[in-house]
Amino acid sequence: xxxxxxxxxxxxxxxxxxxxxxxxxxxxxxxxxxxxxxxxxxxxxxxxxxxxxxxxxxxxxxxxxxxxxxxxxxxxxxxxxxxxxxxxxxxxxxxxxxxxxxxxxxxxxxxxxxxxxxxxxxxxxxxxxxxxxxxxxxxxxxxxxxxxxxxxxxxxxxxxxxxxxxxxxxxxxxxxxxxxxxxxxxxxxxxxxxxxxxxxxxxxxxxxxxxxxxxxxxxxxxxxxxxxxxxxxxxxxxxxxxxxxxxxxxxxxxxxxxxxxxxxxxxxxxxxxxxxxxxxxxxxxxxxxxxxxxxxxxxxxxxxxxxxxxxxxxxxxxxxxxxxxxxxxxxxxxxxxxxxxxxxxxxxxxxxxxxxxxxxxxxxxxxxxxxxxxxxxxxxxxxxxxxxxxxxxxxxxxxxxx
Numbered sequence: 477x478x479x480x481x482x483x484x485x486x487x488x489x490x491x492x493x494x495x496x497x498x499x500x501x502x503x504x505x506x507x508x509x510x511x512x513x514x515x516x517x518x519x520x521x522x523x524x525x526x527x528x529x530x531x532x533x534x535x536x537x538x539x540x541x542x543x544x545x546x547x548x549x550x551x552x553x554x555x556x557x558x559x560x561x562x563x564x565x566x567x568x569x570x571x572x573x574x575x576x577x578x579x580x581x582x583x584x585x586x587x588x589x590x591x592x593x594x595x596x597x598x599x600x601x602x603x604x605x606x607x608x609x610x611x612x613x614x615x616x617x618x619x620x621x622x623x624x625x626x627x628x629x630x631x632x633x634x635x636x637x638x639x640x641x642x643x644x645x646x647x648x649x650x651x652x653x654x655x656x657x658x659x660x661x662x663x664x665x666x667x668x669x670x671x672x673x674x675x676x677x678x679x680x681x682x683x684x685x686x687x688x689x690x691x692x693x694x695x696x697x698x699x700x701x702x703x704x705x706x707x708x709x710x711x712x713x714x715x716x717x718x719x720x721x722x723x724x725x726x727x728x729x730x731x732x733x734x735x736x737x738x739x740x741x742x743x744x745x746x747x748x749x750x751x752x753x754x755x756x757x758x759x760x761x762x763x764x765x766x767x768x769x770x771x772x773x774x775x776x777x778x779x780x781x782x783x784x785x786x787x788x789x790x791x792x793x794x795x796x797x798x799x800x801x802x803x804x805x806x807x808x809x810x811x812x813x814x815x816x817x818x819x820x821x822x823x824x825x826x827x828x829x830x831x832x833x834x835x836x837x838x839x840x841x842x843x844x845x846x847x848x849x850x851x852x853x854x855x856x857x858x859x860x861x862x863x864x865x866x867x868x869x870x871x872x873x874x875x876x877x878x
Contacts, residue, residue, distance in 0.1 A: 499522070499574040499575060499576050499580070500519075500574070500575040500576075501524070501572065501573070501574055501575070502572075502573055502575060503570070503571065503572055503573075504526075504567040504570070504571045504573065505567060505570055505571075506567055506568065506569050506570060507566065507567065508566065508567045508571075509564070509565070509566045510528070510565040510566060510567065510573075511551070511561050511564065511565055512561065512564045513532070513533065513560075513561055513562060513563055513564050514560050514561060515560060515561045516559060516560055516561075517551065517559060517560055517561050517578075518577060518578065519551065519575045519576055519577045519578060520549055520550065520551040520552045520575075520576050520578070520581060521549060521550055521551050521565070521573045521574065521575060521576070522547075522548075522549045522573065522574040522576060523544055523545060523546050523547065523548050523549070523550075523571065523572075523573055523574075524546060524571075524572040524573060524574055525546055525570075525571060525572040526545075526546070526567065526568070526569045526570050526571030526572060526573075527543055527544065527545050527567075527568040527569045527571070528543070528544045528550065528565055528566070528567055528568060528571060528573075529542070529543050529544075529565070529566050529567075529568045530542040530543075530544065530550055530563055530564070530565055530607070531563070531564050531565075531566065532563050532564060532607060532608070533564065538564075541563070541606075541607040542607070543568060549576075550565060551565065552581075552600050562604065563604075563607060618714040619673075619677045619680065620677070620680055620681065620684070620686075620710050620713060620714050621707070621710045621711055621714050622667065622677075623663070623677045623678070623680075623681060623710075624681070624686065624706045624707045624709070624710035624711075625707055625710075626659070626662060626663060626666065626667070627652075627654075627659065627681075627687065627699065627701055627703070627706055628703050628706055628707050630652065630654045630658065630659065630662060631652030631654065631701060631702075631703030631706070632652075632703050634652045634653070634654055634703075635650045635651075635652050635703060649702035649703075649704045649705055650702070650703070650704070651700055651701065651702055652699075652700075652701060652702070652703050653690070653698040653699065653700050654698065654699055655696050655697070655698055655699075656678075656689060656696065656697040656698060656699055657696060657697075659674070659678070659699055660674050663677075678699070681701075681710075684710075684713060686701060686706055686709055686710060686713075687699050687700060687701040687706070688700045688701075730744065730745070733765060736765055736766075736769065737765065737769055737774055737777040737778075738774050739774065739777045739778045742822065743778070743780075744777065746780075746790075746792060747777075747780060747781075752780070752781045780795075782796055783796050784796075785797070785868075785869045785872035785873050786869070786873065788865050788868065788869045789865070790861075790865065791817070791821065791826070791861040791864065791865060792823060792826065793865065794826060794829070794830070794864070794865065794868060795823065795825065795826050795829065797868045797872060798872065799829075799832075799833070801868050801871040801872045801875075802829065802830065802833050802868060803833040804867075804871055805864055805867035805868045805871060806830055806833040806834065806864070807833065807834075808867065809860070809863075809864060811838060811841055811842050811845070812845055813856070813860045814830075814842055814860070815842045815843075815845035815846045815849060816849065816852045816853075816856060816857050816860065817857055817860045817861055817864070818830060818831065818842065818846055819846045819849050819852060820852060820854070820857045831843070
């Protein structure tokens, strides 16, 4: 810029902010937790790059209430209680964020009219209430089944439950016909759903022929259905249909992830550490795990991705090394240091592969050291492992043509 006039400093709430504003900038990676509910709050965030999930934990389920992108802010003062966070934030992808102290925010808003400041705070408070409603009212049952259960309650209240209405009883089903307006009123009050959501859900039930809606001119529209049968019919329709829209908002823990794909937790963590999964699955979104499980099967999660020598970074990568390079590198190791390394390995296949590189007498000596060895210094083991990986990598790369 050739102009000597400094540009006016924009408001913090006028996104996006630029690097000239003097705000602290930090980087986060997919899966990083920025803060959790109850942590002290000292600043807000503005997203320069990437995506962030705002989530809340209710009834042991983590519910994403917002996914934010570049130019959006979160963690503003109204989103805290007694100086502490009232929700959680995690990086959904690689992120670059500006951190803006609350003092800076107050300075920025200092000349703002009181009406505008009050309006902004009111909007933030309403957003906080909306987050809480979303987190507490998410129901992981399919909407078809939820509304069938609601209608059954309304129907039983209207027609009662005579003996022949018990499921499996003889005789025709008695039909209930509550007013459509009453259904809307109950759904708003009990489920907290919007009129649009209720209308769409009633439409689904009609398309599935679980209900019909008759217009009694002068008396309003009525929902006609069998209280005896509607829940059973809805459950039969939905038992093989996952509500993917709702599942996509649910996180799973590492242990739940391991149980879903039937793979040992430690192996999954190693694969994650090796960047062998996409960024989306790194946050353990249940919908993504289920998709990959259906598309690729359990084998995708159990089999390690084959690495080339230039990608070797960890001792566990030596399972992909050729035996000749391993033989040369292991033969140069101090036997007692090698025993320490082998005793710390969890992968029995790799342990046997390394032992096979030793002559019988040396192998027996190492095995005796391992049997009598107590606790080992993890730093010594780390250094020995790094040296062995470097030696194997060098020998394998030297064999490459050209």
